[in-house]
Amino acid sequence: MDNDVSAGSTSTSTLGHLALGLTLLAFGIGHTGVVDGVTAADAVSLALYVGGIALFVAGLLEFRAGSGFTGTAFAGLGAFWFTWGSGADAQVSSHAAGLFLLLWALFALSLTLGAAGGGLLAQGTYALLFLALLLLGVGQFAGSGSLAKAGGWLAAVSGLAAWYGATAALANWPTALPGRAAGRRVTATG
Numbered sequence: 726m727d728n729d730v731s732a733g734s735t736s737t738s739t740l741g742h743l744a745l746g747l748t749l750l751a752f753g754i755g756h757t758g759v760v761d762g763v764t765a766a767d768a769v770s771l772a773l774y775v776g777g778i779a780l781f782v783a784g785l786l787e788f789r790a791g792s793g794f795t796g797t798a799f800a801g802l803g804a805f806w807f808t809w810g811s812g813a814d815a816q817v818s819s820h821a822a823g824l825f826l827l828l829w830a831l832f833a834l835s836l837t838l839g840a841a842g843g844g845l846l847a848q849g850t851y852a853l854l855f856l857a858l859l860l861l862g863v864g865q866f867a868g869s870g871s872l873a874k875a876g877g878w879l880a881a882v883s884g885l886a887a888w889y890g891a892t893a894a895l896a897n898w899p900t901a902l903p904g905r906a907a908g909r910r911v912t913a914t915g
Contacts, residue, residue, distance in 0.1 A: 735894065749776075753883070756874060756880065825862075859876075861880075
């Protein structure tokens with residue numbers, strides 16, 4: 726590839742957010758039990774290939790384009806999905822599974838804090854992911870199906886937020902809440 730041509734771009738970011746959104750939706754819906762016969766284990770193929778490999782490659786392209794935050798987010802979350810999908814059949818203790826989820830919750834917290842300048846939608850997506858992984862991890866330690874179900878709902882909503890952000894970029898829909906511009910003071914006259 727010619728070095729004058731940027732490999733990462735807004736379209737790479739959009740594709741990455743679509744991959745994240747679809748993976749989170751499948752993972753989250755599987756944990757909620759809202760669709761009869763569908764579990765989180767049914768999201769393994771999607772997690773491996775779309776969430777793992779495609780998202781990781783999108784992260785590398787974002788790094789190449791100079792976007793350190795999006796590159797970190799996509800490559801890191803790609804590693805998470807690939808690891809989760811690869812180990813789905815492994816027999817591990819509930820505490821090991823809980824620790825795995827809690828460690829990745831810390832990564833999602835870092836993304837939440839790092840997305841502060843990227844808009845409310847991006848920060849909300851990562852904040853919901855953090856809360857989902859936190860509840861899923863604590864649920865594993867506590868053996869609580871209710872916490873896992875709540876974590877699943879948060880993951881699904883996070884997936885919807887990522888999906889909306891990507892779709893909004895493609896369709897030129899708004900992603901910011903209407904209101905006054907940042908840094909602009911409104912003063913009374915008269």
